[in-house]
Amino acid sequence: MSTELVVASISGAVALVSVAISARASRRQAVLAAELERQTAALARNMARQDVMSRVRDPLLWAAYDLRSRIYNITRSQFGFLTLYYKDGNPQEREYARGNTLYVIAEYFCWVEIIRRRVQFLDLGNREDNRRVVDLLHEVSKRFSSDRNQGTGFRLFRGEQRAIGELMISEDGDGQGCIGYAEFCRRLATDQDFRARFASLDESIQVLGDEFYVEQRLIEIHHTLIKLIKFLDEGGERFPFARELPQQRTDRPRWLSHLQADVSEPGTE
Secondary structure (H helix, E strand, O other): OOHHHHHHHHHHHHHHHHHHHHHHHHHHHHHHHHHHHHHHHHHHHHHHHHHHHHHHHHHHHHHHHHHHHHHHHHHOOOOOHHHHHHHOOOHHHHHHHHHHHHHHHHHHHHHHHHHHHOHHHOOOOOHHHHHHHHHHHHHHHHHHHOOOOOOOOOOOOHHHHHHHHHHHEEEEOOEEEEOOHHHHHHHHHHOHHHHHOOHHHHHHHHHHHHOOOOOHHHHHHHHHHHHHHHHHOOOOOOOOOOOOOOOOOOOOOOOOOOOOOOOOOOOOO
8 A cells, every 4th residue: 555545544534533523522512502501591590580589479478477467466465456556546546557457458468469460480499389388378368258157357258359459459660569558548548449349347447446356267367377477488587486376266255365465566576
């Protein structure tokens, strides 16, 4: 075999090997690039999910905590929030006790309705957690609507809960939120249709304010809200709990306590 032929053969072999190595490197680079793109997209989705969660889940957490606190302060003793500020308060205090209690309940329903509309964003990391939070929201709703040996005080059927939530939603530049307390008071005073949606709830507040009794429905709602809050705020990083209402049942009104209890605003126990 001539020298030229040998050189040509070697050169061809080297070229083939180079092509094979280059093709393999290209495939590997393409795989790495695809994996990097997948991870980048996953990170972007996770960041977007966290942003939505912070804008939807956190307000729900605050609303649930405010409602739990108000229920605690109302029902923990005969000298609770409504007794001190509705029954025994001056006209301004009476109006605040009534109006703000309505608002605290309505604000919770508002954020539940927003989550209902955007439930695909309430992603807590796995399906079991997602189902659990939906189950807890359903359980709170059931406590409000139940007829089981509880009378009609503070009873709101599911459709009524949703109607209140819908009325409380405020559209803003960043999406959906809840109207503020001042706007709520304005509508309550000037909008007859708006006020009518709160008629039964308003009556329940005034009845309990005029003469304290153990409202078992509120006690059950209180404990269910605690389960929801503890689940959303695992470890108690935002809302550490020190006090809870006793899980007692009664078929008729009776006093919870004969001792004066201090009363604080929601979120400042």
